[in-house]
Amino acid sequence: MTMMKPLALGLATAALVAGAAIAESHAETPPAVGARKAQMQLYAFNLGTLGAMVQGNMDYDADAATAAAGNIVKLSTLAAGPMWAPGTGADAVxxxxxLPAIWENMDDVISKAMALNEAAMAMETAAAEGLEPLQAAMKDLGAACGACHKEYREPE
Incomplete structure (x- = not known):
């Protein structure tokens, strides 16, 4: 029985130290940055499905294309303001x-976000209509994504 107390105490201490290390590693990336990165990963995942169809690397499937496009529409309608908190740009995190220009030109960023939503809705409609409409809509969606990334995202 007496051996159990030191073992329990040691395990509890290890759990506290591990918990603190995990919390510290998460503290390095603010939740706002993590959330918007997650949103971008979800965009990329769904665009990957659509892109594979557009490029002929995957058979066109109206249901899969419509689902992926619908996900992009939903992502583009998130109330993302809190994800873009001041002080979470590349210059600080x-x-x-x-890029800091986001916070200097928020009206333009919002305009670009609205254009992305419009292109996503057009993509959702085109996704159900066939491969050629999907291909045409992909160009507009790609241009909408690129418009914001070109001006407001630091290159890798």
Whole structure:
């Protein structure tokens, strides 16, 4: 029985130290940056499905294309303001690629976000209509994504 107390105490101490290390590693990336990176990864995942169809690397599937495009529409309608908190740009957070110009030109960023949403809705409609409409819509969606990334994202 007496051996159990030191063992329990040692395990509890190890758990506390591990918990503190995990918390510290997460503290390096602010939640706002993590959230917007997650949103971008979800965009990329769904664009990957659509891109594979557009490039002929995957058979066109209206249901899969519509689902992926629908996900992009949903992502483009998130209330993302809190993800773009001041002080979370590349100049302040190592994990961020957001340029400070975002916070200097928020009206333009919002305009570009609205254009992305419009292109995503057009993609959702085109996704159900066939491969050629999907290909045409992909160009517009790619241009909408690129418009913001070109001006407001730091290159890798």
């Amino acid at each position: 190592e994990a961020s690629r957001a």
